[in-house]
Amino acid sequence: MALGPRCGAIRACRRVLERAFSLRKVHSIKDMENTLQLVRNIIPPLSSTKHKGQDGRIGVVGGCQEYTGAPYFAAISALKVGADLSHVFCTSAAAPVIKAYSPELIVHPVLDSPSAVDEVEKWLPRLHALVVGPGLGRDDALLSNVQGILEASKARDIPVVIDADGLWLVAQQPALIQGYQKAVLTPNHMEFSRLHDAVLRGPVDSDDRHGSVLRLSQALGNVTVVQKGERDILSNGQQVLVCSQEGSSRRCGGQGDLLSGSLGVLVHWALLAGPEKTNGSSPLLVAAFGACSLTRQCNHQAFQKHGRSTTTSDMIAEVGAAFRKLFET
Ligand SMILES: NC(=O)C1=CN([C@@H]2O[C@H](COP(=O)(O)OP(=O)(O)OC[C@H]3O[C@@H](n4cnc5c(N)ncnc54)[C@H](O)[C@@H]3O)[C@@H](O)[C@H]2O)[C@@H](O)CC1
Numbered sequence: 001m002a003l004g005p006r007c008g009a010i011r012a013c014r015r016v017l018e019r020a021f022s023l024r025k026v027h028s029i030k031d032m033e034n035t036l037q038l039v040r041n042i043i044p045p046l047s048s049t050k051h052k053g054q055d056g057r058i059g060v061v062g063g064c065q066e067y068t069g070a071p072y073f074a075a076i077s078a079l080k081v082g083a084d085l086s087h088v089f090c091t092s093a094a095a096p097v098i099k100a101y102s103p104e105l106i107v108h109p110v111l112d113s114p115s116a117v118d119e120v121e122k123w124l125p126r127l128h129a130l131v132v133g134p135g136l137g138r139d140d141a142l143l144s145n146v147q148g149i150l151e152a153s154k155a156r157d158i159p160v161v162i163d164a165d166g167l168w169l170v171a172q173q174p175a176l177i178q179g180y181q182k183a184v185l186t187p188n189h190m191e192f193s194r195l196h197d198a199v200l201r202g203p204v205d206s207d208d209r210h211g212s213v214l215r216l217s218q219a220l221g222n223v224t225v226v227q228k229g230e231r232d233i234l235s236n237g238q239q240v241l242v243c244s245q246e247g248s249s250r251r252c253g254g255q256g257d258l259l260s261g262s263l264g265v266l267v268h269w270a271l272l273a274g275p276e277k278t279n280g281s282s283p284l285l286v287a288a289f290g291a292c293s294l295t296r297q298c299n300h301q302a303f304q305k306h307g308r309s310t311t312t313s314d315m316i317a318e319v320g321a322a323f324r325k326l327f328e329t
Pocket residue numbers: 066067068069070071133134135136137164165188189190191253254256257
């Protein structure tokens with residue numbers, strides 16, 4: 001009992017030190033341009049000698065009866081950013097709907113099948129990255145299949161971007177991705193709170209977003225974490241980057257799916273390019289910074305044209321121009 005106030009003081013002191021530590025590593029706004037240059041370095045050149053598939057074969061795991069838009073947004077964004085092939089692994093009810101949105105996607109109605117893990121595992125050798133969670137829902141049987149898919153992906157060292165209901169699964173079982181260096185988590189405000197609560201056993205310190213993201217990443221064994229918000233905070237437990245690329249005040253659903261789908265491609269490109277191209281920075285952090293900047297720029301451009309009526313489809317229509325503006329200058 002007598003130690004109570006002293007413990008409180010020690011905790012407060014530790015918090016101040018940690019905050020100073022994390023702020024020292026925080027990426028200042030003037031570094032944004034330098035980091036954008038690193039993103040430019042990882043983008044593979046277009047070339048007439050490449051074959052289809054070389055610039056990225058991406059899989060999206062998600063899509064159920066309720067949510068068909070989210071996996072579509074993620075998968076089409078991967079293609080629009082520059083992947084060559086984009087697959088969706090969804091439930092049987094979602095598949096015809098997603099196919100009907102776009103002839104460009106390859107859609108596998110397998111996620112609610114008893115052999116879902118085997119069905120997806122067959123494709124893993126042909127995929128460069130997986131985006132897990134957009135529109136997945138929270139059905140226990142589906143989540144159990146996705147657990148198997150994540151384990152199979154880790155065994156093959158395939159990079160995974162985990163978003164939306166994939167983060168719900170990780171909050172139930174953080175051990176699933178603990179220490180996996182090729183995982184990137186992309187939580188929104190609520191998803192971050194749930195993860196923080198599950199992993200660090202306490203509420204987020206809203207006065208110290210940088211420190212909260214840094215600590216969550218460290219507690220997960222340096223898994224890369226991207227906390228989306230007014231400014232996106234990114235950390236791999238060692239470095240903290242901030243993306244404040246101008247977007248807009250329009251917050252329609254689906255913007256996060258554009259981000260996770262784009263990130264699937266950029267993660268593949270960044271790992272292929274390696275740390276020489278990223279000047280020693282973590283390739284996954286550079287990829288995540290690229291995807292955040294691109295999503296926000298799409299939002300900015302779409303808002304200029306459509307104002308309050310901007311939707312995620314309008315943002316996807318801006319991917320090409322936004323990409324050119326940010327990365328092909
Ligand atoms: N068209 C579609 O099919 C879409 C489906 N979606 C899917 O919907 C499912 C649930 O995703 P949710 O993102 O709703 O996840 P959650 O069920 O965790 O809900 C997030 C909640 O947090 C609230 N919120 C967001 N930012 C906040 C902030 N800064 N402060 C306080 N509250 C905040 C939102 O209004 C929302 O109610 C996922 O599978 C997701 O992929 C979404 O991606 C949106 C588009």
